[in-house]
Amino acid sequence: MRPLQDSDPRQLGQYRLLARLGAGGMGRVYLAHSSTGRTVAVKVVRQDLSSDDEFRERFAREVEMARAVSSRWTVPVVDADTEAQTPWLATAYILGPTLGEALADHGPLPESSVRALGAGLAEALVGIHAAGLVHRDLKPGNVLLSPEGPRVIDFGIARAVDGTRITGTGVVVGSPGFMSPEQASGAATGPAGDVFALASVLANAATGRAPFGEGSAAGQLYQVVHGQPDLTGVPAALTHILAPCFAKDPARRPAPRDLAAVLCPQGATAALTGAWLPGPVTAAIARAAAQLVDLESPNRLPPGARGGDLGGHGSPGGWGPGAPTPADGVPGPSMAWSDGGPRDGTVLLSPGHEGVTSPGPASPSRRRLLAGVLAAAGTALVGGGAVLAYDLTGKTHANAGGGGRGAGAAGPSGGFSVKPSARPAGVAPEPVWSVRLTKPADATPLVVGQTVLVKTEDNAGSVGVATLTGLDLATGRQRWSDPGYGDLNDLTAFGTDVLAVNRDGGLVVVDAATGSPVRTVPPDPGHVFMSVLTVNASTAFVLGRQVSATPGTGGPAAYTLTAVRVADGARLWQQQTGTGDHALPSSAVADDQQVVLADHTHQLTARTVASGAVRWTAGLGESSDLAGNPPVDLTLASGVLLAARGRLTAWNPSTGTHLWSQGSLTADGGQDSYSPTALSADGTRAYCVHNGVGQLVASDVRSGQTRWTIDYPNPTYHRPVLAGGLILLGVTGQPVLVALKSADGGDEWQYRDSSDDSGNEWRLTAVPSAGVVLALTGSGVLAALPAD
Secondary structure, three states: OEOOOOOOOOEEOOEEEEEEEEEOOOEEEEEEEOOOOOEEEEEEEOHHHHOOHHHHHHHHHHHHHHHHOOOOOEOOEEEEEOOOOOOEEEEEOOOOOEHHHHHHHHOOOOHHHHHHHHHHHHHHHHHHHHOOOOOOOOOHHHEEEEOOEEEEOOOOOHHHHHOOOOOOOOOOOOOHHHOOHHHHOOOOOOHHHHHHHHHHHHHHHHHOOOOOOOOOHHHHHHHHHHOOOOOOOOOHHHHHHHHHHHOOOHHHOOOHHHHHHHHOOOOHHHHOOOOOOOHHHHHHHHHHHHHHHOOOOOOOOOOOOOOOOOOOOOEOOOEOOOOOOHHHOOOOOOOOOOOOOOOOOEEOOOOOOOOOOOOOOOOHHHHHHHHHHOOOOOOOOOOHHHOOOEOOOOOEOOOOOOOOOOOEEEOOOOOEEEOOOOOOOOOOOOOOEEEEOOOOEOOOOEEEOOEEEEEEEOOOOOOOOEEEEEEEOOOOOEEEEEHHHOOOEEEEEEOOEEEEEOOOOOEEEEEOOOOOEEEEEOOOOOEEEEEEEEEOOOEEEEEEEEHHHOOOOOOOOEEEEEEEEOOOOOEEEEEEEEEOHHHOEEEEEEOOOEEEEEEOOOEEEEEEOOOOOEEEEEEOOOOOOOOOOOOOEEEEEOOEEEEEOOOEEEEOOOOOOEEEEEOOOOOOOOOOOEOOOEEOOOOOEEEEEEOOOOEEEEEEOOOOOEEEEEEOOOOOOOOOEEEOOEEEEEOOOOOEEEEEEOOOOOEEEEEEOOOOOOOOOOEEEEEOOOOEEEEEOOOOEEEEEEOO
16 A cells, blocks of 8 residues: 555546555556445546457456356445546455465464365355356456455456457466466366366465465466375365366366355355454454554555555556555565456466576565565556557558657667566566557568668568568657568678678678668579578678589588678678588578587587688587477687587587587487577676576576576577566477566566467567667567566
């Protein structure tokens, strides 16, 4: 709870606002008194959503549906004005903590309390399901504990967000540790999904642990779908009751009414009469009640009162309880997933599951802070008024709306940059802008200076039928578009220009800001360029081949490496790398002394920048990737050459001396594979996914020592992206973006684009100078996401 700000209203209808309870995906939540003295929670819709007619219609319909829920164990809607200029609704205010907060502060509940809790929640589900609703996000953060019994929050109105395609991007509401298998898999979720979630909540209440582990979000999702719950510590009688609720087949789970009867044959009302909560929890509620009395005067906040002081009250539909933001001076927890309702596109995760091997558990005082911070509702990655949805011809599909993030500013050198935003921990930031591509993207977006280059296919499957477009980094607006550049291969940034090879085998230099050609280095007679392998400060190292010996014309291809001075297009030298596909360089990296290449047989060759002479060679000892497997990834950092493929190996780039290795060679020659590596800003730490063991690994570049690992059972050959203290990477086979803390691997937030059924990973580009990450979803939405 926080004091009212100057921008906050003081009166809505008959309700006098007293304090802020929190901010969620749909708007802000206030503590208020009615004209008759009733204490309520008033939720005010965000201004940009207020102007969306489709949203207002759904909001009004879902308010009526929520009113139709008849259960003692839910939080009722007591008033609403869906026709107001700024729509709002009021719900009963429940004084008490969330179950998650109570467990964090006071530990697990005794069996009698768990049974009474379960009976009340099961009866709440009976009422919710009878109204034609499915909760889909039952978790400890959505259960309030009061002396009169538990209350389920965030039902009904959540569907207004789920059903509104504000950005054309879907939403999956849920917390990995408390989802049902069908929901975690992206399938339709019915009432039986709520029963699975209820069993998870009760197991958590009995033990203080999530039944599907406390690892990474991706690891929890995997366990929910494929694993079995850990019921260690759950009383035997409760284990027998809960086990059928965890059936993977929804049809085999008991109905809520039957579950309530088994938990408490005398009924929930009888079980919840009297002191059903442990003494410490009841005492905390009494202290909070005393603080509430102090709020009778407008705008008065009890000294020291912060998020969670009065308990975690929330209500349906993307509304969260009170939460201090980083601007309040409250340090954020090492993992902070939101406990409120979602905005479109957001997957909200539960607190307390860091999934890292090195950090210890949070202290009790920190866990109390966590309970308050986690109370804010989630923010969509692509959604709300900040969306600029237009195709690459500039045609507007949706207005920008008011506000947006509005954090763009000039960077140190006059370029665009984003200032860190003040928002609750664990909440994904709003995008600075986003655009929906009208045609499939052909490659990961490339940032050159202040321009974002996007290559789109004009006719999927047709080689060279594509368009290259330049977007403004600050706004996402189109700067230029040219189908004549559609045949350019392997775009490479070089200062303010972009380098590529055209279909004629020439090297093309283009001004990225304007799309104007700078120069073309034509092919030599009998020789063509194929692609730009890498660059250093002055030179492009270009793969080529002798056209007189191309495959299928009588002999193996002879491949070359040419050093081209970009300033004037002069060829400095050309060296033959070998003949046949085994000699085809697949990747390279360069500094001012040497250029190191890896070929399809996983042989490393270092050549001098001055002449192209071979300096050293070394073999990785792994099987070749002639079948089209991802090539060896090469990275230079802190005086070390890193090679990632079957293993992660480190070499002295000057001498070729092997320094250290991670991973082991398998019987087939080393397909215990690693993803490409990402580097910390100072170049001392490397991050990559070890697919063989299903872990994201952080390693010291110089020593190879593992700094931390987290479970990441999703094989990927895409490079993690590092920006602003976060690691971002996609989940293979799922349209999911995961953000982790680079310091320890702790979870930050996760976004799911449920409108994408392609199974494609996100394509990510970090722009450290601007403080953003460009994220291209499988469904064609490109968003500039603040990396803070």
